[in-house]
Each structure stands twice: as structure tokens, then as C-alpha cells.
Amino acid sequence: MDFTYTETQDMIRDTLSRFLADTYDFETRQKFIASDSGRDPAIWTALAQELGMLGAAFAEEHGGLGGGALENAIVMEELGKVLGIEPYLPTVVIAGGALKAVGGAQADAMIPEIIAGNAIVSFAYAEPQGRYDLANLKTAAKKDGAGYVLSGHKSVVYAAPWASHLLVTARTGGGQRDRDGVSLFLIDAKLPGIVRRDYPTVDGSRASEIYFENVAIPGDALLGAEGAGLPLVERIVDEATVAVCAEATGVMQKLHEGTLEYTQQRKQFGVPIAKFQVLQHRMVDMFMEVEQARSMTIMGTLKLDLPANERMAAVSACKAKVARGANFVGQNAIQTHGGIGITQELAIGHYFKRATMIEGQFGSADHHLGRYERIVLAD
Amino acid sequence: MDMEFSPEDLAFQKEVREFIAENYPAELRDKQDEGEEMSKEDFLAWHKILYKKGWIAPAWPVEYGGTGWTPTQRFIWSEETARADCIRLMPFGLAMVGPVIYTFGTPEQKAHFLPRILSGEDWWCQGYSEPGSGSDLASLRTAAVKDGDDYIVNGQKTWTTLAQHADWGFFLVRTDKEAKQQEGISFLLIDMKSPGITVRPIITLGGEHEVNEVWLEDVRVPQSQRVYEENKGWTCAKFLLAHERTGIAGVAASKRGIEKVKAIARTELDGDEPLIANAFFKRKLAELEIDLTALEFTELRSLAGPNAGRGPGPESSLLKIKGSEIQQRLTELTLEAVGHYGAPYFRGFGESDNEHPIGPDYAHRAAPTYFNMRKTTIYGGSNEIQRNIIAKMVLGL
Ligand SMILES: Cc1cc2nc3c(=O)[nH]c(=O)nc-3n(C[C@H](O)[C@H](O)[C@H](O)COP(=O)(O)OP(=O)(O)OC[C@H]3O[C@@H](n4cnc5c(N)ncnc54)[C@H](O)[C@@H]3O)c2cc1C
Ligand SMILES: Cc1cc2nc3c(=O)[nH]c(=O)nc-3n(C[C@H](O)[C@H](O)[C@H](O)COP(=O)(O)OP(=O)(O)OC[C@H]3O[C@@H](n4cnc5c(N)ncnc54)[C@H](O)[C@@H]3O)c2cc1C
Numbered sequence: 030m031d032f033t034y035t036e037t038q039d040m041i042r043d044t045l046s047r048f049l050a051d052t053y054d055f056e057t058r059q060k061f062i063a064s065d066s067g068r069d070p071a072i073w074t075a076l077a078q079e080l081g082m083l084g085a086a087f088a089e090e091h092g093g094l095g096g097g098a099l100e101n102a103i104v105m106e107e108l109g110k111v112l113g114i115e116p117y118l119p120t121v122v123i124a125g126g127a128l129k130a131v132g133g134a135q136a137d138a139m140i141p142e143i144i145a146g147n148a149i150v151s152f153a154y155a156e157p158q159g160r161y162d163l164a165n166l167k168t169a170a171k172k173d174g175a176g177y178v179l180s181g182h183k184s185v186v187y188a189a190p191w192a193s194h195l196l197v198t199a200r201t202g203g204g205q206r207d208r209d210g211v212s213l214f215l216i217d218a219k220l221p222g223i224v225r226r227d228y229p230t231v232d233g234s235r236a237s238e239i240y241f242e243n244v245a246i247p248g249d250a251l252l253g254a255e256g257a258g259l260p261l262v263e264r265i266v267d268e269a270t271v272a273v274c275a276e277a278t279g280v281m282q283k284l285h286e287g288t289l290e291y292t293q294q295r296k297q298f299g300v301p302i303a304k305f306q307v308l309q310h311r312m313v314d315m316f317m318e319v320e321q322a323r324s325m326t327i328m329g330t331l332k333l334d335l336p337a338n339e340r341m342a343a344v345s346a347c348k349a350k351v352a353r354g355a356n357f358v359g360q361n362a363i364q365t366h367g368g369i370g371i372t373q374e375l376a377i378g379h380y381f382k383r384a385t386m387i388e389g390q391f392g393s394a395d396h397h398l399g400r401y402e403r404i405v406l407a408d
Numbered sequence: 409m410d411m412e413f414s415p416e417d418l419a420f421q422k423e424v425r426e427f428i429a430e431n432y433p434a435e436l437r438d439k440q441d442e443g444e445e446m447s448k449e450d451f452l453a454w455h456k457i458l459y460k461k462g463w464i465a466p467a468w469p470v471e472y473g474g475t476g477w478t479p480t481q482r483f484i485w486s487e488e489t490a491r492a493d494c495i496r497l498m499p500f501g502l503a504m505v506g507p508v509i510y511t512f513g514t515p516e517q518k519a520h521f522l523p524r525i526l527s528g529e530d531w532w533c534q535g536y537s538e539p540g541s542g543s544d545l546a547s548l549r550t551a552a553v554k555d556g557d558d559y560i561v562n563g564q565k566t567w568t569t570l571a572q573h574a575d576w577g578f579f580l581v582r583t584d585k586e587a588k589q590q591e592g593i594s595f596l597l598i599d600m601k602s603p604g605i606t607v608r609p610i611i612t613l614g615g616e617h618e619v620n621e622v623w624l625e626d627v628r629v630p631q632s633q634r635v636y637e638e639n640k641g642w643t644c645a646k647f648l649l650a651h652e653r654t655g656i657a658g659v660a661a662s663k664r665g666i667e668k669v670k671a672i673a674r675t676e677l678d679g680d681e682p683l684i685a686n687a688f689f690k691r692k693l694a695e696l697e698i699d700l701t702a703l704e705f706t707e708l709r710s711l712a713g714p715n716a717g718r719g720p721g722p723e724s725s726l727l728k729i730k731g732s733e734i735q736q737r738l739t740e741l742t743l744e745a746v747g748h749y750g751a752p753y754f755r756g757f758g759e760s761d762n763e764h765p766i767g768p769d770y771a772h773r774a775a776p777t778y779f780n781m782r783k784t785t786i787y788g789g790s791n792e793i794q795r796n797i798i799a800k801m802v803l804g805l
Contacts, residue, residue, distance in 0.1 A: 157767070160678050160747050184767070185748040206680070228766055231753040231775040238766055297544040307792055363782045367542050367790060368567050368619075371783050373611045382613065382779060385743070386751060393744055395688035 109279025
């Protein structure tokens with residue numbers, strides 16, 4: 030048993046956190062998220078080319094550092110601490126995860142592009158009617174000669190306005206909710222017939238509604254086997270789920286630290302409010318939630334390679350616990366700040382917003398409790 | 409004991425329902441349905457209709473313009489206005505400073521201000537909190553110094569809700585620096601157009617401009633605009649806060665809110681079934697509804713029980729705590745119910761304001777409303793402070 034990080038992992042964390050401390054202070058972030066494009070592309074380029082950070086989770090033969098899920102978790106946690114909106118999750122964790130699983134020519138061609146920072150991939154999987162059900166798909170890809178014709182509507186696709194590529198789930202067979210007939214495609218984001226409506230999100234990122242209007246896509250866009258893609262999709266979404274839990278850990282840590290700091294400065298009734306026992310106990314409870322979120326994220330990350338059922342149970346346990354913790358820590362951080370906590374002025378409110386969105390991302394606590402029960406407590 | 413409505417109550421309920429159906433402005437209804445932001449004029453439109461009808465201040469004594477309704481009738485009135493989604497009336501004049509003026513004011517103050525509150529001619533704001541004096545309200549430092557028949561007021565207030573629209577504000581100011589904190593405070597009515605007043609917006613998490621900073625620099629206020637005795641303003645302040653807290657319980661509005669969450673949960677799908685069939689979600693709705701029933705009957709007991717008529721006491725803290733928590737859980741359930749469509753954000757990004765929002769109509773305000781409603785456990789005296797009040801005043805700890 031060993032819960033220490035390797036030297037390389039420590040190095041990744043140190044390098045990244047130093048870089049973010051220099052480039053990503055709260056005011057700078059607020060400026061670029063309010064700009065027209067909503068981001069500063071130089072940061073992504075620097076992450077790739079100066080820091081080599083986009084290669085941390087890829088094999089050396091593709092030009093990476095040979096890491097995996099743990100490296101992803103480290104990067105996501107550091108991004109969480111600065112409220113990073115960089116599209117690491119869809120590009121490296123999700124698309125990278127899919128490519129690693131599939132391997133072959135597609136991985137050889139695309140992974141180096143991701144590592145170099147040339148490709149940004151956005152994950153178009155959710156549909157208006159689908160909620161958290163990954164198989165509930167109306168988007169369809171119909172066979173057309175060597176390729177396919179893609180039609181449908183994907184909702185709230187994070188980072189899509191910045192994407193060079195889209196990773197899309199679509200039906201190549203079966204009924205709307207069947208497990209069979211789901212396929213995964215990696216396509217150029219600029220193909221004719223792709224119509225986007227872009228908008229900001231409440232947590233400072235950008236997203237789009239994407240309409241595929243008879244988009245002709247080549248046959249080699251298909252990742253994995255046609256119609257048998259659901260297990261692959263479930264796997265990459267599980268990886269993404271623990272990755273946002275890692276991000277949540279960073280966000281929660283900042284919510285907690287910010288609250289400790291504030292209550293030691295803010296005086297009411299002639300004393301720092303941190304002297305009130307009811308607030309002390311609350312901050313202790315917040316602390317325990319942060320530590321347990323960290324533990325559950327490590328647990329979930331380490332179990333990603335287990336057989337599907339064990340993996341899914343672990344990921345659901347992790348997400349249910351972290352979602353509840355993020356809710357508790359976020360709400361209490363705001364409450365403990367009093368009026369100033371609900372303004373745009375302080376960073377704390379923005380951490381609360383991101384914590385709130387993570388609660389529902391890839392399934393709410395209830396959704397994951399339900400999945401956990403079905404796997405672990407069946408009969 | 410009896411919880412049934414009498415035939416008179418039922419007739420009253422019918423009258424109210426018909427009145428609202430016939431008189432509630434259609435333009436307002438349309439704006440609300442579209443989820444548009446309400447302007448000052450929108451708030452005043454319904455106010456003026458109720459004023460003409462004589463129904464603007466059900467809680468006031470008849471001699472000052474109240475309706476003389478029984479507690480049950482007032483309960484029916486809140487229920488019906490909430491059920492019909494009527495726009496809320498601004499509380500600062502009607503529910504807060506009005507009762508202070510008719511209880512503590514001079515005959516001149518009553519004659520001048522009360523009719524203007526009723527008619528909606530004056531929009532009021534509340535100048536209590538200061539940057540350094542939040543929960544510890546009595547530590548406030550904004551000072552008023554006598555100069556002939558006037559006070560000269562200097563200081564800074566904060567969190568002043570909707571001060572950008574206000575004609576008048578009621579302010580707590582320090583008139584004696586030597587006395588014990590609570591004994592050196594006076595209650596002033598200040599014309600917001602007075603020279604020396606500056607109002608600056610504070611933008612809250614959902615993107616709203618709802619609260620402000622108010623700066624007072626050498627503002628001249630006639631002493632005739634002081635309510636009650638000099639240095640005895642704390643009495644008015646506490647009286648007002650108890651009234652404010654009762655209003656915050658918001659039972660009728662939360663009942664309506666639960667109906668709205670249910671409607672969303674019947675529309676949103678979770679697998680093959682509507683979300684409302686999801687066991688977890690259903691359980692949370694049931695718990696919320698039960699908690700709201702407990703709050704409702706607690707409020708009814710305080711309104712119609714043996715202590716009725718003595719005005720709200722420390723039990724208003726209970727109503728404030730439980731009511732605000734329920735309001736927050738409601739917005740939390742709404743956000744959960746809308747799923748992915750809680751994320752798009754459409755405020756303050758220029759042109760996009762005119763576009764149709766993304767996702768279903770009920771979704772696009774879910775997250776900003778959830779963020780905004782975190783205020784309910786903070787304002788009007790935070791819930792921690794309310795618990796301190798109950799511990800001290802009710803439990804004698
Ligand atoms: C949206 C909004 C609108 C408002 N509108 C108005 C208005 O129109 N007019 C007006 O005058 N004011 C208004 N307020 C101010 C409001 O009343 C104050 O925010 C509130 O009293 C809390 O003060 P504070 O924000 O300074 O928090 P603080 O007093 O700094 O409190 C910070 C935290 O410490 C806790 N705390 C403080 N003391 C204790 C204690 N003794 N024991 C345990 N916990 C404690 C608090 O509960 C809170 O959680 C508004 C506030 C908001 C958020
Ligand atoms: C954004 C915001 C922030 C606030 N923050 C603070 C704060 O921090 N500090 C502070 O001091 N105060 C604050 N307040 C005000 C205050 O806390 C309560 O909202 C107020 O006390 C409610 O009082 P009430 O119940 O008597 O008023 P209401 O519930 O409005 O009742 C007045 C009367 O009108 C009736 N009525 C209610 N709704 C309607 C309707 N739609 N149409 C017709 N009749 C109706 C009621 O039955 C009642 O008889 C804030 C208010 C707002 C809107």
C-alpha cells in the first residue's frame with residue numbers, strides 16, 4: 030500500500046501550480062472569460078509547448094510522459110484551484126481516453142496533435158431529452174458509402190466554441206434507449222452542416238448547442254466498433270467523472286481556505302467571527318468534506334482499470350460523495366461570508382458556482398447513488 | 409380549534425380570486441411568463457391597482473388604511489396572490505417603515521408619509537447595514553450631528569436593496585458616541601435626492617443589480633424627520649426587524665414554488681419516465697412539502713393563536729430560519745430538475761440578451777436564482793443570528 034506520488038507526479042503538480050500562480054490569478058481570469066472569445070489561447074499553447082502538460086497522461090511512444098488517470102487528476106485538481114476553464118477535460122481526459130482505448134492509426138494520428146496543443150476536442154454526448162442516460166440518443170449516423178451522414182442536436186457542449194474537433198455519440202442502430210447501436214465518432218468541428226449556437230455558462234466557460242444537419246463524415250471517424258460503442262463511452266465518462274471530482278477537490282479546498290482566511294479577518298461583536306463556535310464547527314465539517322473528497326477521488330482514480338461493474342460502483346461512490354461534499358462546502362462558504370459572499374466581487378462566489386455545476390456534471394449525487402445501489406445492492 | 413374556512417371565508421376567497429383574475433395586468437403576466445426582468449413600473453402597476461381597491465395594506469390598522477381583515481382573510485389573501493403568481497409588493501414601505509411610522513411617528517409624519525406609502529408615490533429603501541456592521545448592527549458608525557434644526561449625516565451604508573429606485577430611505581444613525589451602543593442610535597427618514605447621497609451598484613452572483621452601496625456626505629436632514637426619540641432608534645429598529653422576519657417566511661410563495669417544481673419534474677424525463685417518478689427526487693419533494701406544512705401551521709399558530717395581536721416576537725426568528733431554508737431548497741431542486749440546461753448563462757453579455765434563451769423556458773433562470781437565493785439565510789439578520797436570538801430570548805440560555 031502506498032499513497033505517495035512519484036517524483037514525476039510531484040514535478041507535474043509543482044510545475045503546473047507555479048505556472049498557474051503566474052498566469053491565472055482571479056482578476057486575469059475574470060478578464061479573459063469576459064472577452065469575446067472567453068479564453069486566452071496563449072495559456073493552452075503554453076500548457077502544451079512550454080510545460081508539456083498536455084502529454085502528462087499519454088504514452089511515451091506518442092510523445093507523452095507515460096502517465097494516466099492519476100496525472101489527469103493532478104492537472105484537474107490544479108485547474109480546480111484556479112477555476113481554470115482550459116478544455117483539458119474534453120480534450121485530454123475524454124478524447125485522449127477514447128483514443129488510448131482504441132489505439133491504432135487513429136491514436137497515432139491524433140494524440141500527438143493533442144499533446145502539441147494543436148487540437149482542442151469537445152465532447153458532444155448529451156441531448157435535450159437524455160438527462161444522464163448515455164444511451165438515450167436521437168442523434169443518428171446513417172451509413173452512406175464508405176462514410177456516414179450525421180443528424181441530430183447535442184446540448185450544452187462545453188468548450189465547443191473553441192474546438193477543432195468534436196467527439197460525438199450517435200446511433201448507428203437500435204432504438205432511442207437501446208444499449209446496442211451506439212457509436213462514437215471523432216470529427217472535424219468545421220465540417221459543412223455543423224451549426225452551433227454559442228453561449229457563456231454560469232461557471233465562466235463557454236458552450237454550444239450543436240445541430241448536425243446531414244453532416245457527411247468519413248468512415249475512419251468511427252472510434253471502436255460500429256454499434257458497440259456504449260461500453261467505451263461509459264468508460265470514458267467514468268474517467269471524466271473522477272476527473273471532475275479531482276477538480277472539485279481543488280475547488281473545495283479553495284472554498285475552505287478562503288473561508289478560514291475570511292473569518293479570521295472579519296470582525297463582528299468585537300471579535301473575529303472565527304471565534305464563534307458554531308462557525309468553527311462548520312469549518313471543521315467543511316474540512317472533513319474536503320479531505321474525504323480527496324480520498325474518494327484517489328479511490329475512484331485507482332479503480333478505473335477494474336472490470337466494468339467494480340469500476341462503475343467505485344466511480345459512483347466517488348461522485349455521490351464528492352457532489353454532496355461540494356454542495357455542503359460551497360453553500361457554507363457563502364453563508365459564512367455573509368453578504369459579501371453573494372457578490373461578483375470576491376472569488377469565493379465564483380468557486381461556489383463551479384462547485385455547483387460539478388455537482389450535476391456527469392450525473393447528480395442521486396443519479397450515482399442509484400447506479401451504486403443497482404450494482405452493489407442488487408438482491 | 410378549527411382549521412376549516414367558514415362560509416364567509418369561502419366567499420372572501422372567491423371575491424379575491426375573481427378580483428385578481430379580472431384586474432391583474434396581462435402585460436405583467438406575459439413578462440413573468442417569459443422570465444423577463446421586472447422594472448420599477450411593473451412593481452408599481454400592481455401596487456396601484458391594489459391601492460385603488462383599498463387592499464394595499466392588509467396588515468395595517470384600519471385607521472391608517474388597513475383592510476380590517478381577520479388573520480384568516482389575510483392568510484387567504486397571501487395564498488391567492490401567490491397562487492396567481494402576482495408580482496411581489498415591495499416590502500420596504502408597506503411592511504417595514506409603514507408600521508414603524510404608525511406606531512412611533514408624530515402626527516405630522518403619519519399624515520405625510522403613510523398616504524404616500526399606500527399610494528405607491530414613494531419607493532423606500534432600508535439603510536441599516538454598514539461595511540463593518542452586518543450581524544453586529546448596533547456597532548454602526550454613520551453619524552448624525554445636530555446643526556440648528558437639522559442633522560448633518562456622514563457615513564456609508566451597504567447592501568441597500570433597490571436603493572437605485574428609492575425616493576426615501578429609513579436609516580439608522582449614531583447620534584451619541586458616548587452612550588452604550590444600542591442607546592446612541594436614532595431612526596431617520598432621509599430623502600434620497602438630498603445633496604450628498606451617492607448610490608453605487610453591487611452586482612450579485614446571478615448577475616443582478618439588486619443591492620447598492622450608499623454614501624452619505626454632509627447630508628442635511630431636518631430633525632422633524634427623526635422617528636421617535638433621539639437615541640431611542642434601536643426600539644424602532646428591532647420592532648421593524650421582527651416585522652421583516654415574519655414576511656421572509658414566504659409560505660404562500662413557497663407553496664406555489666413547489667407546484668412549479670412539480671410541473672418541471674413532470675416535464676423533464678429521467679429514462680423512460682418523468683423525473684417526478686424518480687424515487688430520490690420524489691422523496692425530496694415530499695420532505696420539502698412536509699417541512700413547508702410544518703412552517704405553515706407554525707405561522708398560522710403565531711398569527712391566530714392566543715398571542716395574536718401582540719405583534720411578532722422572537723418566534724419570528726423561527727419563521728425566518730425555516731422559511732428561508734425552504735426557499736433555498738426549492739431553488740436547489742429546480743436547478744437539479746433542469747439537468748444540463750442549468751449551465752447556459754444569458755445575462756450581461758450584450759447582444760445575446762435579446763435572443764431566445766437556450767433550453768426550456770423554465771431552465772434559464774434556474775442557476776442564477778439558486779445563486780441569488782443564498783441571500784435568504786444571510787439577509788434580514790443571518791440564520792446564525794436568528795438562532796442566537798432564539799437561544800437567548802426563547803430558551804433563556
Ligand atoms: C441580498 C441582500 C440584501 C440586503 N438588503 C439589505 C437592505 O436593504 N438594507 C440593509 O440595511 N441591509 C441589507 N442587507 C444586509 C444584511 O442584513 C446583512 O448582510 C446581514 O445582516 C449579515 O451581515 P454581513 O453580511 O455583514 O455578515 P457578517 O455579519 O460579517 O457575518 C458573516 C457570517 O458570520 C456569522 N456570524 C456573525 N456573527 C455571529 C455570531 N455572533 N454567532 C454566529 N455566527 C455569526 C453570520 O451569520 C454570517 O454567516 C442585505 C443583504 C443581502 C445579502
Ligand atoms: C431582494 C430582497 C432583499 C431583501 N433583503 C433584505 C435585507 O437584507 N434586509 C432587510 O432589512 N430586508 C430585506 N428585504 C425585505 C424583507 O426581508 C421581506 O421581503 C419583507 O419583510 C416581506 O414582508 P411582508 O411579508 O410583510 O410583505 P408581503 O409578504 O409582501 O406582504 C404584504 C401584504 O401584501 C400581501 N401580498 C403579498 N404578496 C402580494 C402580491 N403579490 N400581491 C398582492 N398582495 C400581496 C400580503 O398578504 C400581505 O398582507 C429584502 C427584500 C428583497 C426583495
